[in-house]
């Protein structure tokens with residue numbers, strides 16, 4: 001009996017979470033069981049403990065029954081630990097006198113046998129009751145927020161987030177790994193469902209980024225390392241040399257004209273290989289920044305040193321071109337980070353039965369976006385590789401989407417962009433256009449109306465997954481054509497449709513280097529490989545790393561309106577953090593018992609946050625409380641047991657283990 005003479009007085013609260021927990025766990029019997037445990041003064045169950053009346057129960061009992069420890073058996077601490085800590089504070093208790101038991105994700109959602117699930121919940125509850133009795137009061141720390149923000153990725157998501165924050169007076173670093181910002185949207189001519197001109201919406205925003213006094217734009221650059229924590233991140237950015245100095249180049253493009261080495265031309269990435277480019281190039285006429293890049297892999301000067309260097313002559317007195325420029329690394333301090341690294345399209349070669357890369361007239365949708373583009377390789381004319389206009393076109397939906405053999409998810413935008421391309425192809429060529437679809441998905445503002453418009457334009461829709469595309473003619477009508485073989489599931493027959501051009505509506509995928517990017521920013525990937533949000537409904541732009549937010553298709557496929565909305569939300573989250581000035585930090589930090597520390601330094605290289613330093617005078621280590629993130633690595637590694645951790649004290653953990661094992 002200590003604790004102000006009343007001894008330990010524990011209240012246990014078990015949540016039904018509607019039927020989320022109650023369907024799998026016998027909540028009433030669990031609460032009755034908890035009432036029998038030592039030091040438990042009151043045990044209650046309630047439908048939704050997280051709501052106000054639920055929290056009131058806890059507040060009231062703290063006062064009425066003089067509780068000094070609380071155990072809540074409910075959902076993941078990620079969701080409601082903060083909520084219940086708040087209830088303790090409202091009741092006048094230190095918030096760290098709480099122990100939360102996750103009987104939803106760890107019990108109800110993973111067990112089918114109700115009896116066994118209830119027994120497991122009892123074990124966890126018993127352990128929590130033993131543990132919480134050993135809890136000590138703790139004070140959360142506060143860390144100041146650096147007001148600058150890093151935005152990674154210069155597609156429409158990164159651009160919108162950067163401009164929103166910059167317009168609010170914040171300093172932004174926008175890092176894009178390509179030589180220009182713009183992302184995928186820069187490749188489009190029109191956008192669904194309004195068919196408005198993509199360049200007219202995007203390029204003014206791109207120019208605004210470049211011109212904004214609050215934005216530092218680093219293209220052709222990549223983040224290589226992030227250290228620190230919410231409010232104080234130190235970021236290293238690698239900047240590849242363009243061999244054209246951004247500070248001296250006037251954007252006249254005379255160097256491009258002057259480059260005479262035609263044989264060095266290579267497929268142009270921006271036009272997806274539909275055209276070729278010179279070794280010195282600019283991605284597209286409206287690229288930002290308006291500064292060319294020299295590709296050292298194809299430039300004669302880099303390869304043989306025997307170039308006449310006509311580009312340097314053309315640049316003249318500006319001296320912007322320098323073959324000596326080197327890669328460099330910048331280091332910046334920021335308080336928050338918005339990751340907006342976007343997506344890649346499915347590689348159509350993986351669906352080999354559609355003949356992409358085998359038949360020249362099988363195109364991906366992204367290639368057709370370039371063909372229909374007024375500033376694309378054909379000036380907006382839809383023509384085949386031999387220059388003919390197609391008279392019949394087949395658009396195959398869901399290539400690399402909704403398919404067990406490739407990607408299982410729906411890419412969300414392909415139905416709509418297929419309708420857009422069908423309209424544009426018909427408008428430009430008058431061709432008969434066939435859409436081969438599994439389901440038409442048009443759940444957006446104005447989307448269904450757009451579909452109706454296409455039906456009125458007499459675009460054909462055939463329901464069924466195309467089995468293969470070949471050039472095997474079975475009769476004269478199929479000679480010289482590509483033939484799509486498909487089971488028409490509405491007419492219940494297998495059809496062969498000969499066409500001049502096939503367009504593959506390729507799905508959206510995470511970048512292949514997403515796991516590596518995730519490691520840099522300490523964020524995880526979902527099962528599909530897109531970055532994982534903290535909570536799909538309550539924290540859709542947050543990640544599990546405080547101060548790191550997500551925007552756009554790096555989190556999952558979405559269209560431009562949703563991308564822009566999410567980018568705005570990410571910017572608002574960063575803004576809220578900055579304007580708060582400081583952020584509360586968990587007090588679960590590691591600390592050293594100096595008398596026991598032998599000064600062996602084992603812990604120093606192990607600390608991922610560089611929080612441990614050696615005090616030369618005292619021959620002992622010290623842990624910087626502001627830098628420690630409570631990962632526990634040093635605690636586990638310390639050979640003398642001199643490093644301990646708040647909220648994970650040995651006594652607390654041993655009590656918890658004994659509680660689990662104490663099944664009677």
Ligand SMILES: Cc1cc2nc3c(=O)[nH]c(=O)nc-3n(C[C@H](O)[C@H](O)[C@H](O)COP(=O)(O)OP(=O)(O)OC[C@H]3O[C@@H](n4cnc5c(N)ncnc54)[C@H](O)[C@@H]3O)c2cc1C
Nearest residue numbers: 153155156157177183184191192341342343552553559560
């Ligand atoms: C064929 C096709 C047609 C479409 N048509 C439409 C349409 O008409 N209307 C519509 O609403 N939506 C359309 N969409 C969807 C649209 O493309 C996306 O909603 C939008 O591009 C998402 O923008 P984002 O910024 O998230 O990603 P992205 O456009 O992919 O931009 C991401 C940027 O991040 C950069 N990046 C990647 N990794 C890194 C890194 N590690 N470091 C730094 N930078 C990095 C990339 O280079 C890129 O510039 C279409 C999609 C496709 C495939």
